[in-house]
Amino acid sequence: MNRTLYTLNSENLGEDVDIVVYGHYGSTILLFSVFEDDALENERNGIIEAISPFIKNGKIRVYSIPTANRQIWASGLSHHDCSERHSAYNNFVVEEVLPFIYDNCGTVLPVITAGASHGAYQAVNLYFRRPDLFLGTVGMSGNYNIGHLTQGYFDDNCYFNSPVHYLPNLEDNYWLTFLRSRHHVQLMSGKGHGENPSESYHLSNILNRKNIPHKVDIWGEEWGHNPETWKEMLKQYILTQL
Numbered sequence: 001m002n003r004t005l006y007t008l009n010s011e012n013l014g015e016d017v018d019i020v021v022y023g024h025y026g027s028t029i030l031l032f033s034v035f036e037d038d039a040l041e042n043e044r045n046g047i048i049e050a051i052s053p054f055i056k057n058g059k060i061r062v063y064s065i066p067t068a069n070r071q072i073w074a075s076g077l078s079h080h081d082c083s084e085r086h087s088a089y090n091n092f093v094v095e096e097v098l099p100f101i102y103d104n105c106g107t108v109l110p111v112i113t114a115g116a117s118h119g120a121y122q123a124v125n126l127y128f129r130r131p132d133l134f135l136g137t138v139g140m141s142g143n144y145n146i147g148h149l150t151q152g153y154f155d156d157n158c159y160f161n162s163p164v165h166y167l168p169n170l171e172d173n174y175w176l177t178f179l180r181s182r183h184h185v186q187l188m189s190g191k192g193h194g195e196n197p198s199e200s201y202h203l204s205n206i207l208n209r210k211n212i213p214h215k216v217d218i219w220g221e222e223w224g225h226n227p228e229t230w231k232e233m234l235k236q237y238i239l240t241q242l
Contacts, residue, residue: 012092023061032119050231079153110135116230136184185214190223
């Protein structure tokens, strides 16, 4: 399996950020780390190994990046500065990571965001913010209310980074046309220890009211909030949807 570690000198974040590329061809997945602000976390917890057959046979190519949730909201900065840094992180993905992917692949191509837990929040939020740039998203065991990160703080940046807040009020046909034309939106969760499928159902209800196509896939009590669950979920998504 092809594996290359790159370091991007981010102007938006003002620091070096690692990005790991797995594979040589196939559908492009931008995979966010789970808990740690570390692009290699998905490799250490076995998620990359679980989907390696799809990487090796050219079905997918994966770009793994840090979620930066802890670096943003647990950084010790003021709430306002944390909010500003979250906005800078969004710009980092759109203005720096996506161009890197296009350059690395040699062309502009569709990208699906994916992640579990904290990574699910980032993947889903960035997709719904920019459906003109991303083809779809896979959120596994996610919470799509930014309040779970901000300790009660809520400003305009928080609002526009909280899908359960901004999507109900979205009326702009420009963005709704993109969202209603996409068919790679999947919200997944287990019912086991640490899981909260109500978060997926909550977002799904909002999407239904907006006539935005998506799929909710809730697994059983034996699937908890852990990498073993996410390995199997991501494998199933790739096998059945790509």
